[in-house]
Each structure stands twice: as C-alpha cells, then as structure tokens.
Amino acid sequence: xxxxxxxxGDEHGHPPWMYEEKKMTYIIAEAGINHxxxxxxxxxxxxxxxxxxxxxxKFQLFHVERxxxxxxxxxxxxxxxxxxxxxxxxxxxxxxxxxxxxLDKLVSTFKIGSGQANQDFLSYVxxxxxxxxxxxxxxxxxxxxxxxxxxxxxxTLLHCVSLYPTPPEKADLQRMxxxxxxxxxxxxxxxxxxxxxxxxxxVALGAAVIEKHVTLDKSMQGPDHKxxxxxxxxxxxxxxxxxxxxxxxxx
Numbered sequence: 001x002x003x004x005x006x007x008x009g010d011e012h013g014h015p016p017w018m019y020e021e022k023k024m025t026y027i028i029a030e031a032g033i034n035h036x037x038x039x040x041x042x043x044x045x046x047x048x049x050x051x052x053x054x055x056x057x058k059f060q061l062f063h064v065e066r067x068x069x070x071x072x073x074x075x076x077x078x079x080x081x082x083x084x085x086x087x088x089x090x091x092x093x094x095x096x097x098x099x100x101x102x103l104d105k106l107v108s109t110f111k112i113g114s115g116q117a118n119q120d121f122l123s124y125v126x127x128x129x130x131x132x133x134x135x136x137x138x139x140x141x142x143x144x145x146x147x148x149x150x151x152x153x154x155x156t157l158l159h160c161v162s163l164y165p166t167p168p169e170k171a172d173l174q175r176m177x178x179x180x181x182x183x184x185x186x187x188x189x190x191x192x193x194x195x196x197x198x199x200x201x202x203v204a205l206g207a208a209v210i211e212k213h214v215t216l217d218k219s220m221q222g223p224d225h226k227x228x229x230x231x232x233x234x235x236x237x238x239x240x241x242x243x244x245x246x247x248x249x250x251x
Contacts, residue, residue: 025203025241026188028091028111028133028211029054029234032224033070042072042080044216048231050087052238057088058111058211061103062095070222074102081106091133097124104128111211114138114160114190123150131155133209135190137162141182156209157183159202160190165227171198173205180206192227196237203244212237 029049035042042059049057061077072080077092084090091111094100103110110125114137125132131153136144137160148155159176171193179187188209189202199210213228229237 024245025207026056026209027054027238027241028056028058028209030058030190030211030213030228032058032060032093032213033067034213034215034220034222034224034228035059035070035072036220036222037069037071039072039076039079041216042076043083045214046080046083046088048214048216048234052231052234054234054238055089056091057084058091058093060093060095060113061099063098064095077102077106094125097121100125100128104130109133111135114162117144117147119147119150122147126151126153129153133158133188133211135160135211136179137190141178144179144183154185156186156188158188158190158209158211161192164192164224165194166192168193168198173198173202176202176205176207194227196229196233196240199237200240200244203241204248210237210241 029052031042031045035045046057059072059077059080062071081090091107091109092103093111093113094103095116108130110130110132112122112125112132112134114135117134117136117139132155134155135158139147144157157179159179161170161172163170176187176189186208188207189199190211191199191202199212203210213224214234215225215228215230218225218228218230
C-alpha cells in the first residue's frame with residue numbers, strides 16, 4: 001500500500017488510515033497555541049481531538065519573546081507526546097532549527113507552517129529523513145516549487161490562506177485543484193474559515209489532509225480562537241468527512 005500523506009510504502013510504519021487505498025482524509029486537529037501556555041488546557045485539547053476521532057493533534061514549538069505567554073517548552077512537549085501515545089498521532093510545527101532538532105525525537109512527520117516554508121528551512125527539515133506536511137499560505141506556485149526543490153523526503157502540500165479568520169469568498173478552493181494539477185504529491189487544505197462547511201467542501205474536492213484549529217472556548221484571549229472550531233464542531237467535521245468519503249465510493 002502507498003501512504004496518502006507521504007507517498008511511502010507500509011515499511012515506514014504509519015497507521016492504516018493514512019494509505020491511499022483506504023480513501024480516507026487525514027484530519028489534523030490544530031491545537032496550536034490555543035492552550036494559552038496552560039498544560040491543563042493542552043491536555044484537554046488532546047482529549048477533545050481523541051473524542052472527536054481526529055487522526056492527529058498538532059501543537060507549535062517556538063522561541064519568540066512577544067509570544068512567550070503562549071509557549072510550551074521541550075519537557076512539556078514530551079509530556080504531550082506521551083499523553084498522545086496509543087490514542088492519537090502527535091504533531092508539532094517547528095518555527096526554528098532548534099525546534100526541528102527537538103521535535104525530531106518526538107514526531108514521525110514534520111508539519112511545516114506557511115511562514116517557515118522556504119527553501120533553506122525545508123532543506124534543513126528534509127535532512128532529518130521524515131515526511132513533511134507543508135502549508136503554502138502567502139506563496140505563489142513558482143515559489144512553492146522553488147521551496148521544495150531540495151526536499152528529498154515525501155511531502156504533502158496544503159493550500160492555505162493566511163487570514164485569521166478567512167472569509168469564505170477568500171478561501172479560493174480552486175487553488176487546491178490547481179495545485180493538484182501542478183504537483184505530483186498529495187494536496188490538502190489548512191482551513192482558517194469559521195465553521196466547518198468550507199473544510200467539508202475541500203474534502204469533496206479531494207483534499208488528502210484537512211487541518212483545522214480547535215479551541216475549548218472561542219471567547220478566550222489569544223490570536224487563533226476566533227478562527228477555531230469547538231470540540232463539538234470538530235466532531236461534526238469528522239462525521240461530515242466520513243459521510244463525504246462514503247458518498248464518493250464507487251458502487
């Protein structure tokens with residue numbers, strides 16, 4: 001079988017739902033920094049992702065002074081990884097090389113944010129030998145091709161609009177189809193619109209991966225809560241994805 005996310009065979013050890021033959025969308029519950037630096041909230045976000053039956057839950061590892069209140073450190077990331085083990089795939093986006101080195105011990109796949117999707121950074125991550133899922137907000141197709149030119153591991157590209165939240169009329173799902181025609185790799189969608197309907201539309205158009213921010217409370221202080229969905233909405237998203245997958249099966 002061939003993995004839908006990274007293009008590798010079953011020797012790489014990813015679970016069955018990641019394989020192309022299963023025709024299943026890989027759903028990432030993006031916890032991001034919606035824990036607001038509180039480990040108890042981070043653990044609850046994992047619980048919400050597990051209960052919703054998402055495939056992965058993702059955090060962020062960075063060293064930025066102005067966002068210090070939202071940071072979790074390496075020890076805390078190891079705790080979150082251990083908490084995920086046996087329940088759900090643990091992912092985390094590195095924002096610098098030090099974070100890449102730290103996460104190399106914790107993740108089986110690197111998730112790269114739009115702001116780090118440049119040739120130099122992707123080459124550094126590629127040298128770790130693990131597949132990547134790469135968001136492409138703010139990048140033209142020619143820039144994406146240049147950025148991945150030195151990547152020597154299988155990768156998936158995510159269409160992404162870097163507006164938080166993204167108005168539906170700016171979602172530009174046609175771009176995802178353009179990327180499908182232009183790149184010989186799986187294509188997905190990192191969704192920053194409010195609600196779940198645009199993400200479901202992306203699945204109907206063939207997204208291999210859906211990434212969606214999740215929060216315990218949209219009214220909480222922080223930059224991403226408003227563009228996030230609640231645990232109940234995440235459950236609805238997962239159920240909706242499964243229904244769409246069923247409807248696309250040949251009879």
